[in-house]
Amino acid sequence: MLLDYCCRCCGFTLIKRHGPLSLKTTPSDSWVVLQNLLMCMxxxxxxxxIVVSLCIGLLSVHEINSLLAPFDYTTQPSWQNPKYLVGVISTEVTYVLGGLVFAWIVEEWVWDYAITVTLLHVAMTVAxxxxxxxxxHWWIALGLGLVMMIFGGQLLAYKLFRSNFVYPAELQNF
Incomplete structure (x- = not known):
């Protein structure tokens, strides 16, 4: 989705479409998507x-590099290892809270932004x-966090913005 919006914004056709496009997007719509993605990131x-700092303080872990903590997948998994606990707890709490914040930012497309942010996080981790x-263990924590982010964020978005949601039956007449 992100690549498609970027290409439309620049006037470049990357994806061949069969038939007319039902949604007319303008460059301003594409910039809104990119702005929302930047805010989500x-x-x-x-x-x-913030969560890593709180976990480091609460668990009194001093031998961890807090700048690399979101990207560190090399820690050996052990429930007795406080460095591992900081990584797992901070990942899961961040994903849960992130889903709630994403619901507030993007209103109804939480799942899309959650997947995009997670893919960008994986790319940044590789870099x-x-x-x-x-x-x-890193992939499992990331996957569970993503699922919690999507379900929590979508549920909150549905509860808060129920009147704005587009239902499948309404898409037929769009």
Whole structure:
């Protein structure tokens, strides 16, 4: 979705469409999507670093690099390892709170922004750590966090913005 909006904004056709496009997007619509994505990314990492700092303080962990904490998948998984606990707890809490914040920012497309932010987080992790994450515990934590972000955020968005939601039956007459 993000790539499609970027291409439309620049006037470049990347995806071949069969038939007319039912939604007419303008460059201003594309900029709104990019602005929302930027706000979601800033909120996500702000939340991440706040939660990491709180976990480091509460668990009294001193041998952790707080700047690399969101990207560190190399810590050995053990419930007795406070460094691992900081990583897991901060990831899950950030994803839960991030879904709620995303609902406030984007109103109804929480799942789309959650997946996009997670993919960008994986890309940033690869860039920061100079290696592709192969630790299954990191992927499991990321996947569970993403599921909680989507369900929590979509549920909150539905409750708050119920009158704005587009239902499948209404899409037929759009």
């Amino acid at each position: 800033v909120c996500f990492y702000s939340l991440y670093y 920061v750590m100079s290696d592709f994450p192969s630790a299954e």
